[in-house]
Amino acid sequence: MRVVFMGTPEFSASILAELASQHHVVAVYTRPDAVRGRGKQLVASPVKAEAERRGIPVRCPRTLRDADEQAALAALEPDVVCVAAYGMLLPAEVLAVPRFGCLNVHASLLPRWRGAAPVERAILAGDEEAGVCIMRMEEGLDTGDYCVCRSIDVADKNAALLTDQLADLGAHALLTALSQLEAGCIRWTEQEDTRVTYAHKIEKGELDLFPDDDVWLACAKVRASSDAHPAHAVVADKPVTVLSARPAVADEQSAKLSAGMVPGQVRFAGKRLFIGCTDGAVELLEIKPNGKQAMAAKAFAAGIQGIKDDTKIWEGPRG
Numbered sequence: 001m002r003v004v005f006m007g008t009p010e011f012s013a014s015i016l017a018e019l020a021s022q023h024h025v026v027a028v029y030t031r032p033d034a035v036r037g038r039g040k041q042l043v044a045s046p047v048k049a050e051a052e053r054r055g056i057p058v059r060c061p062r063t064l065r066d067a068d069e070q071a072a073l074a075a076l077e078p079d080v081v082c083v084a085a086y087g088m089l090l091p092a093e094v095l096a097v098p099r100f101g102c103l104n105v106h107a108s109l110l111p112r113w114r115g116a117a118p119v120e121r122a123i124l125a126g127d128e129e130a131g132v133c134i135m136r137m138e139e140g141l142d143t144g145d146y147c148v149c150r151s152i153d154v155a156d157k158n159a160a161l162l163t164d165q166l167a168d169l170g171a172h173a174l175l176t177a178l179s180q181l182e183a184g185c186i187r188w189t190e191q192e193d194t195r196v197t198y199a200h201k202i203e204k205g206e207l208d209l210f211p212d213d214d215v216w217l218a219c220a221k222v223r224a225s226s227d228a229h230p231a232h233a234v235v236a237d238k239p240v241t242v243l244s245a246r247p248a249v250a251d252e253q254s255a256k257l258s259a260g261m262v263p264g265q266v267r268f269a270g271k272r273l274f275i276g277c278t279d280g281a282v283e284l285l286e287i288k289p290n291g292k293q294a295m296a297a298k299a300f301a302a303g304i305q306g307i308k309d310d311t312k313i314w315e316g317p318r319g
Helices: 010-022 046-053 067-075 118-124 159-183 215-224 252-257 297-302
Strands: 002-007 024-029 034-036 041-043 080-084 102-106 129-136 146-153 232-235 238-247 266-269 272-277 280-289
Touching: 002 010, 002 046, 010 024, 010 046, 010 080, 010 159, 024 046, 080 159, 102 159, 118 129, 118 159, 118 215, 129 159, 146 159, 215 238, 215 272, 215 280, 232 272, 252 272, 272 297, 280 297
Parallel strands: 002 024, 002 080, 080 102
Antiparallel strands: 034 041, 102 129, 129 146, 232 238, 238 280, 266 272, 272 280
């Protein structure tokens, strides 16, 4: 089959790599190069980099509502368009181009978590399972019928690890769906409207940590965080991004060292750093102080004078 692929982030690039190894990808669509980093330089998306590495033609339109762009897509004569986290809505004119329609690799177990941030919302909701579904696209937001689904335990995984694992599952689910499509044996399942939940995008500051968080929520925020949506806090007057944390009851020693802590309290004991929440304590494992490199929490704490006297506090971001 002639396949057109549309995607942007690393999640999509992993899927493209698997897809291109087994199918003829005639073109790749991705978001335009974006300004990133302190140098304010234009950086290509992971999908563009993967496509160029494989010698696949790349298009980076700012919209697919333009008649010329729609004509260019039609000229490719795709049998199917495969989409994974493209970041742009496909109008009806685009959906109608491929012979077999447009298939979306959506990182949730539909109809749960339609929308922009399914992985993060699954973590923040305490879901036991996450997954991917191959969905037939239509004009509504993730409303189409689905065919192949794959699930995975969430456990204590963070968003980055879970996304990587879902990309692998999604790639193989997509290949299965394409095989079924070619063989004419694909089966579609309609989404149940009564089970729909929406994965609204993560808002700025939503994952910041505060002393009135409970232990579970604080740890879930850290696990759901990313470079785009960090978990900020102020620990012993130092603004930091918390990269890794766990409940202080994770082992007997940490439970003993953090016993009796109150919300807002900081404790450095046994070369381990704890912050108090409403129902216990969180052990900080890895931290990135503002303007510095990521480091182990104990290395961060070792540089703070008087941190062992149990008088330091922590709070949410200032300003």
